[in-house]
Amino acid sequence: MTQEKPATAAMLAIGDEILSGRTKDKNIGHFADTMSLAGIDLKEVRIVPDEEPAIVTAVNALRERYDIVVTSGGIGPTHDDITADAIGAAFGRLVGEHPEAVARLEAYYEGRGLPFTQARRRMTRTPEGASLIDNPVSVAPGFSVENVHVLAGVPHVFQAMLGNLVETLPNGMPVMSRSVPCPLGEGDIGGPLAKLARERDGVSIGSYPRFAEGRYTTEIVIRSRDETLLDEAEAAVKALIGEVS
Amino acid sequence: MTQEKPATAAMLAIGDEILSGRTKDKNIGHFADTMSLAGIDLKEVRIVPDEEPAIVTAVNALRERYDIVVTSGGIGPTHDDITADAIGAAFGRLVGEHPEAVARLEAYYEGRGLPFTQARRRMTRTPEGASLIDNPVSVAPGFSVENVHVLAGVPHVFQAMLGNLVETLPNGMPVMSRSVPCPLGEGDIGGPLAKLARERDGVSIGSYPRFAEGRYTTEIVIRSRDETLLDEAEAAVKALIGEVS
Numbered sequence: 001m002t003q004e005k006p007a008t009a010a011m012l013a014i015g016d017e018i019l020s021g022r023t024k025d026k027n028i029g030h031f032a033d034t035m036s037l038a039g040i041d042l043k044e045v046r047i048v049p050d051e052e053p054a055i056v057t058a059v060n061a062l063r064e065r066y067d068i069v070v071t072s073g074g075i076g077p078t079h080d081d082i083t084a085d086a087i088g089a090a091f092g093r094l095v096g097e098h099p100e101a102v103a104r105l106e107a108y109y110e111g112r113g114l115p116f117t118q119a120r121r122r123m124t125r126t127p128e129g130a131s132l133i134d135n136p137v138s139v140a141p142g143f144s145v146e147n148v149h150v151l152a153g154v155p156h157v158f159q160a161m162l163g164n165l166v167e168t169l170p171n172g173m174p175v176m177s178r179s180v181p182c183p184l185g186e187g188d189i190g191g192p193l194a195k196l197a198r199e200r201d202g203v204s205i206g207s208y209p210r211f212a213e214g215r216y217t218t219e220i221v222i223r224s225r226d227e228t229l230l231d232e233a234e235a236a237v238k239a240l241i242g243e244v245s
Numbered sequence: 246m247t248q249e250k251p252a253t254a255a256m257l258a259i260g261d262e263i264l265s266g267r268t269k270d271k272n273i274g275h276f277a278d279t280m281s282l283a284g285i286d287l288k289e290v291r292i293v294p295d296e297e298p299a300i301v302t303a304v305n306a307l308r309e310r311y312d313i314v315v316t317s318g319g320i321g322p323t324h325d326d327i328t329a330d331a332i333g334a335a336f337g338r339l340v341g342e343h344p345e346a347v348a349r350l351e352a353y354y355e356g357r358g359l360p361f362t363q364a365r366r367r368m369t370r371t372p373e374g375a376s377l378i379d380n381p382v383s384v385a386p387g388f389s390v391e392n393v394h395v396l397a398g399v400p401h402v403f404q405a406m407l408g409n410l411v412e413t414l415p416n417g418m419p420v421m422s423r424s425v426p427c428p429l430g431e432g433d434i435g436g437p438l439a440k441l442a443r444e445r446d447g448v449s450i451g452s453y454p455r456f457a458e459g460r461y462t463t464e465i466v467i468r469s470r471d472e473t474l475l476d477e478a479e480a481a482v483k484a485l486i487g488e489v490s
Contacts, residue, residue, distance in 0.1 A: 016451055019287045021277030022422075022466065023453070028292070032266030042264045044299070045292035047273070054289070077432045078452045079439030119435030154454060175265070187322045190364030194324030206261055207323045208268070209399060221267060 006225070007170045009035050009068040010044040012058050014083055015153055018047050018073075026155040027072045034162055038171050039225065040068065050074055055086035063090075063148050068169055070162070073153030075142065077119040083150055084143075088127035091145055098126045101141050108139040134164045177223045178234045182241050185209070185216035192244055193220065196236055202226055203233040251470070252415045254280050254313040255289040257303050259328055260398055263292050263318075271400040272317045279407055283416050284470070285313065295319055300331035308335075308393050313414055315407070318398030320387065322364040328395055329388075333372035336390055343371040346386050353384040379409045422468045423479045427486050430454070430461035437489055438465065441481055447471055448478040 011031050017023040028045055035042040043066055048054040055074075062069045074083030088095035101124035109116045123140040126132075133142035133149065135157060142151045142161045151161040182189055186209050197205040203224040210217045220237055224230040256276050262268040273290055280287040288311055293299040300319075307314045319328030333340035346369035354361045368385040371377075378387035378394065380402060387396045387406045396406040427434055431454050442450040448469040455462045465482055469475040 021281045024274040029269040036266045047290035078435040117432050120432040187362050187365040190323040
C-alpha cells in the first residue's frame with residue numbers, strides 16, 4: 001500500500017473579542033482534534049482582528065502555504081462581520097448575495113414570523129463562485145472558495161459546520177497515538193529520549209511535564225500513522241524508562 | 246494630557262501538542278486579558294509547530310510588525326524544546342549557556358539533591374545578549390532578545406513569567422469597557438448599531454450573540470481609552486435600544 005503524504009491545514013480565527021480577552025476561544029482545540037482524527041496535519045493557527053487588511057494578509061499567506069484553510073468568525077449580521085468581504089478581497093472576487101443562501105434564510109425567517117432585515121441579508125453575501133457549507137443549527141450558511149472554508153465563530157455552529165465540511169476534505173490516514181507515563185522528570189529522561197527519537201523514523205515522540213504532589217513526572221506521547229512502528233516505539237520507550245529509572 | 250498611541254503586541258505559541266489537539270492552550274486567553282489590562286493592543290496570535298523554519302518565519306514577521314512579541318513553549322530540557330535555537334536563528338545570533346542561568350539552576354538542583362544533567366543544562370541556553378526573565382515557579386528562566394520575550398508553555402509558569410515581564414513593557418492607558426445587554430437579536434439591532442458605530446470616533450463597539458431559553462439576544466460591548474467618550478457612547482447605545490425595541 002502506498003502511503004500518501006497527509007494533507008496540511010491551517011486555521012484562521014477572526015475576531016477582536018478573542019484578542020481583547022473578552023471571549024475565550026473554544027474552536028481551536030476542537031479543530032485540532034478534528035484534523036487529528038481525519039489524518040490531516042494542522043500546521044499553523046492564526047488569530048487576527050476584524051480588520052480587512054489583517055484578514056486578507058493572513059488568508060493569502062495561509063492558502064498558498066497549506067492545502068486547507070478554515071476560518072472562524074465574522075459572518076454574522078452586524079457591521080463588524082466583515083469576513084465575506086475580506087475573503088472576496090483576498091481572492092479578488094466580487095461579493096454579493098448568494099441566491100441559495102437568500103432562499104434558505106427567507107424560508108427560515110418566514111417560518112418563524114421574523115422580518116428578513118437588511119442586517120440578516122448580510123449573512124447571504126459570499127464571494128462569486130463560492131459554494132455553501134450547511135448550517136444545521138441556525139441556517140445562515142458558511143461557504144468555500146477554492147481551498148478556503150469560512151465557518152461561523154459561535155462554537156456550536158462552528159462544530160456543526162465543521163462536521164459537514166470535514167467529510168469533503170482530502171483525508172489522509174488517521175494519526176494513532178500512545179501515551180506512556182514516566183515517573184522521571186524531563187531533566188532525567190530528556191537526554192536518552194532524544195537519542196531514541198533520532199533513531200526512529202515514521203514516529204514522532206513528544207514529552208510533556210506533569211507536576212503533582214510536589215514532584216515532576218513526564219508523559220511521553222508517541223504518534224504515527226503506522227501501527228507497527230507505533231508498537232515498536234512504545235516498547236522501546238518503556239524499555240528505556242526501565243533502564244534509566 | 247497627550248494620549249499616546251498604545252503599544253502593539255503579538256503572541257506566538259510554539260508546540261506540536263497544541264496543533265495535534267493533545268493539549269488545549271490555556272495561555273492565549275490569559276495573555277489577551279493581561280494585555281487588555283496593561284493597555285497594550287494585542288493584534289495577532291500565531292500557533293506553530295516545534296519546527297525551526299516555522300518558528301523563525303513567524304518570529305521575524307511578528308517582531309517587525311509589532312512593538313512586543315511574546316512566545317510560549319519549547320524552552321524545557323528535551324530534544325523537542327528548540328525555541329532558544331530558533332530565536333537565535335531568527336536574530337542571527339549564536340546560542341550558548343547563559344552564565345547567570347547556569348548559576349541559578351546549579352544552585353537549585355544542588356539544593357534539591359538532583360543531578361544537573363546535560364538535558365537540564367539545555368534550559369540555560371539563550372541567544373547572545375539575551376536578558377533573563379525570572380521564573381519564580383521552577384527557576385529555569387525565560388529570556389528577552391530586543392522586543393521578543395520567550396516564556397515557558399506550562400500555564401502556571403507562563404503566568405508567573407508574564408507577571409514579571411509585563412511591568413517592564415511599554416504600557417499605554419488601560420482600555421475601559423461597558424457591557425450593555427440588548428433584548429433584541431443581532432439581526433434586529435445590527436443595522437442601526439452599525440450606523441451609530443460609524444458616527445463615533447475613539448470608541449469600538451462590538452456585538453455578541455447570546456442564545457438562551459430558545460431565543461437570541463445581543464450583548465453590546467463598548468470599549469475606549471477615554472471615559473467621557475465611553476459614557477457618551479453607552480448612553481447613545483441605550484437610547485438606540487429603547488428606540489428599536
